[in-house]
Amino acid sequence: MSTTAEHDHAHEDGTTHVGARTKAPAELRALALEAELIERGLVSTDAIDTVVEFFQNEVGPRNGARLVARAWVEPEFRGRLLADASAAARELDISGMEGDHMIAVENTDTVHNLVVCTLCSCYPWPVLGVPPVWYKSAPYRARAVREPRGLLAEFGLDVPADVEVRVWDSSAELRYLVVPRRPAGTDQLSEDELAALVTRNGMIGVAPV
Amino acid sequence: MTAASSERDHGGQGPLDQPLPDVEIPFDAPWHARIFATAVVACQQLGLPWDAFRDQLKEAVAADPQRPYYESVTEALEQLTAH
Numbered sequence: 001m002s003t004t005a006e007h008d009h010a011h012e013d014g015t016t017h018v019g020a021r022t023k024a025p026a027e028l029r030a031l032a033l034e035a036e037l038i039e040r041g042l043v044s045t046d047a048i049d050t051v052v053e054f055f056q057n058e059v060g061p062r063n064g065a066r067l068v069a070r071a072w073v074e075p076e077f078r079g080r081l082l083a084d085a086s087a088a089a090r091e092l093d094i095s096g097m098e099g100d101h102m103i104a105v106e107n108t109d110t111v112h113n114l115v116v117c118t119l120c121s122c123y124p125w126p127v128l129g130v131p132p133v134w135y136k137s138a139p140y141r142a143r144a145v146r147e148p149r150g151l152l153a154e155f156g157l158d159v160p161a162d163v164e165v166r167v168w169d170s171s172a173e174l175r176y177l178v179v180p181r182r183p184a185g186t187d188q189l190s191e192d193e194l195a196a197l198v199t200r201n202g203m204i205g206v207a208p209v
Numbered sequence: 210m211t212a213a214s215s216e217r218d219h220g221g222q223g224p225l226d227q228p229l230p231d232v233e234i235p236f237d238a239p240w241h242a243r244i245f246a247t248a249v250v251a252c253q254q255l256g257l258p259w260d261a262f263r264d265q266l267k268e269a270v271a272a273d274p275q276r277p278y279y280e281s282v283t284e285a286l287e288q289l290t291a292h
Binding site: 040044048129 | 240243244245247249250254255277279282286287
């Protein structure tokens with residue numbers, strides 16, 4: 001926990017990254033209200049964290065899942081997504097301050113993609129929501145580069161030896177989104193049903209879908 | 210989306226024991242998720258239905274339609290918890 005906190009702090013000192021911006025008045029006002037409600041005993045940090053975590057896992061990645069599902073069912077859209085993910089996202093009315101330079105990388109029979117931000121926690125917010133805590137952790141950031149297969153195995157993903165693992169380092173300028181492989185046996189599913197199969201972890205590259 | 214879909218066990222007392230409201234506008238920043246979650250927890254603790262918050266939010270949006278959505282969320286939560 002302290003590692004994450006220290007890391008976040010270090011990151012928020014002095015880079016040009018969007019996450020390093022000075023907190024805007026709107027954000028400060030929200031933080032002040034949260035602090036006041038905690039002090040009054042109306043809410044607890046733990047309870048808020050639990051709900052935020054749920055949103056991180058379930059709500060944020062919906063936009064990314066829509067992109068992936070559309071790419072699965074519409075080859076022309078897939079082409080546009082892989083050519084310019086930010087433009088393709090705008091076709092689905094998805095845009096946002098951290099999504100302007102987004103690149104989609106596609107998993108295939110021979111390539112598995114994994115996304116990390118080795119410097120801090122650059123992440124395509126508009127399509128994946130708020131990054132999970134482990135994405136920002138020092139061990140994830142280091143191991144994704146040093147031993148990605150071992151890391152993936154810990155996430156329960158054994159990548160066959162004949163499949164190349166490509167690790168993409170997100171930055172403030174370029175943020176990556178993994179397009180997982182469409183699962184077998186899903187030919188009959190609608191686009192919405194397909195989107196429901198796509199997980200945040202799949203779009204980071206630490207899960208198959 | 211409901212809490213039941215989270216497949217997680219929070220021991221019967223957690224904030225996810227009740228269905229969570231749908232997020233109508235996606236989060237663009239961590240504090241958006243945080244203030245929204247704070248509203249969820251506050252409603253539960255006050256024993257208010259989510260609609261009580263939503264009505265307050267509608268008022269806040271109507272009062273200043275140009276204001277960014279999550280700033281209206283903060284405003285609404287301030288109003289809801291003012292007493």
